[in-house]
Amino acid sequence: MSVRPWRDIIRRKSRQIMVGDVPVGGDAPVTVQTMTNTPTSDAKATIDQIRRCEEAGVDIIRVSCPDVESTTALKQIVRASRVPIVADIHFHYKRALEAADAGAACLRINPGNIGSEQRVQEVINAAKANGCSIRIGVNAGSLEKDLLEKYGEPCPDALVESAMDHIRILQDHDFHEFKVAVKASDQFLAVAAYQQLAEMVDCPLHLGITEAGGFVAGTVKSAIGIGSLLWFGIGDTIRVSLSAEPEDEVRVGFEILKALGIRNRGVRVVSCPSCARQGFDVIRTVQKLEERLQHIRTPMSLSVLGCVVNGPGEARETDIGITGGGAGKHMVYLSGVTDHHVQDADMIDHIVKLVEAKAAEIDAGEATAMEAAE
């Protein structure tokens, strides 16, 4: 493989914590999270949504626990979920105690907001007794009043000071299994705060541009904010916040990681915007392929180009390539080499079969290599 130093991302060294059985930080892969939006008290609806997120590849899922009905349902949800559950708690320390007992892998709670010293101690004891980690979640929209007064408005210094205050409380109680987020809906503010915090602490950082917006605008904003930080080497776990379905957040999260070459999952599609030269309808073909290839988890690449202008060049760099030709007859490339033709009508089914076969081949090769290494 050729050396490409211009692609290297040097990751900030953080210490590792566990969220259930998923490591976060250190040399663990950057994980993708989302949050359910069903009433947590409706265990069935929440579990169904978690399943859809699991299919999309989610690593960790957060559920809100605003009331006792939610923490009661949490037991069932934790049992049914294949990925660790983070219980999202605001202010009510009793919910934190109940969530820890219900099997939450992590509590999202800001210790400075829990209240008395005794309550803080109780929550930390419950987290320790149940093997829960804690995520401190500072948010520009809910900064402490004294910090707003001190700084006049949410700014990087204020977010970082808030985070450090919460961190100190955990450290004072000899609790170190925590990660921290300093989110803002303004990506400039969030990025500056994360950069500052990254210099001051060694705990894992949970990245997010909060309330980023709808699917398209929020995706762009998140890609800029989260993407810049990851590119700087900052970030151990990410959550894309969109006014869209949680499984879409997961897909966007993976696309950000894929685009940076940080983590690969499923098919990376290289496709052209299409123009008058296209030999087939590129846009519709890519839409259908993306839909039909969602079940592929194996990292691989597929190029879909409308004609020979850029088709052969892109196909050389991908596992499977298709380049539009004349009279509804298109060239298929396997491992960068021209292999055979396919007709318009059969093209999508044919590519899906090729991708599935390639994924099975890659998986089998990996399994053999692992056996040989044992």
Ligand code: SF4
């Ligand atoms: S690859 Fe061909 S069809 Fe696609 S945009 Fe370029 S020139 Fe147009």
